[in-house]
Ligand SMILES: Cc1cc2nc3c(=O)[nH]c(=O)nc-3n(C[C@H](O)[C@H](O)[C@H](O)COP(=O)(O)O)c2cc1C
């Protein structure tokens with residue numbers, strides 16, 4: 001086999017070799033998967049406007065947020081059940097992120113526990129670049145318990161996922177209902193009762209376990225007051241994930257959110273929602289520098305990250321590329337994936353004439369659709 005040279009190569013490898021149950025779960029989007037594809041394709045509608053003769057012998061890729069410094073503005077997004085990709089799952093991912101000094105965000109629905117992930121992130125609390133993605137359970141005590149465990153374990157931020165009152169309609173999961181492999185557990189929340197429910201779902205029913213799990217456990221009645229509530233029970237910064245409009249960005253400010261992740265959940269929730277790179281400018285404008293804005297969805301190359309930063313993002317997150325790297329070769333595979341994307345990003349900076357991330361701004365990007373509309 002030829003050497004892996006891109007995230008696309010890792011994706012191709014996973015699509016050819018990963019078992020159907022895991023692949024369907026990881027790769028699918030909702031309905032016709034229009035948003036899923038558009039997240040990726042939209043980056044190609046933007047072009048980088050490079051500047052030349054700018055001395056790029058040293059290129060500084062570091063960024064800061066919430067008092068933390070990261071070596072690259074490209075982080076790992078929360079994705080559930082990573083042990084289906086590799087036995088080391090989340091632990092391999094966080095080790096790799098930690099080694100590269102970037103943020104790893106842990107899903108509530110993980111197959112390694114909050115405590116195990118914290119331990120894998122190293123001994124020194126200050127060095128742990130881990131953020132916890134929170135789903136709010138119907139049971140408030142359970143929710144508070146998750147937050148407190150994350151705090152005790154040295155997580156540095158809470159990411160409140162706001163776009164998932166119900167799970168999106170993912171057709172591969174409806175056609176061939178997803179089953180969590182029997183040797184895996186949802187380590188943060190699994191009780192004996194959930195264990196039994198899972199087993200029964202696996203053996204019989206022709207319904208999506210995911211949709212059912214969500215309906216039974218996750219609170220669809222959240223409002224902006226829940227941002228206030230989460231802020232009242234934690235001293236950690238709270239980011240709202242799943243914002244796509246200026247209206248909601250302003251509400252984030254009003255309700256005291258500390259950060260925003262522009263996200264459509266990797267095209268897994270509302271299909272035909274806008275691509276995240278298209279939604280980013282209106283959110284950035286509405287926030288006007290008051291809190292950091294991040295983006296996830298469709299980031300596959302260093303140039304994609306560069307474009308998001310040019311449009312005002314502080315950093316981006318990658319979801320599926322982590323899973324493809326993990327499946328390829330555990331921690332080494334995630335290392336390979338990050339090394340590729342980081343090299344692409346650094347080179348994109350150098351070839352655009354940006355010696356520091358601070359130099360990247362709107363003057364480095366053009367939207368090809370606007371050029372054509374002027375003709
Ligand atoms: C397999 C999978 C599982 C995911 N699980 C979660 C989750 O548990 N919580 C969450 O907030 N987002 C979850 N996401 C969404 C990601 O955090 C992120 O928004 C998305 O993957 C970004 O798009 P990308 O995969 O194109 O990079 C998941 C995404 C995937 C692909």
Ligand SMILES: CCCCC(=O)C(=O)O
Pocket residue numbers: 080109164210213214265268
């Ligand atoms: C029940 C697990 C849901 C995780 C999730 O957010 C996703 O699959 O997109």
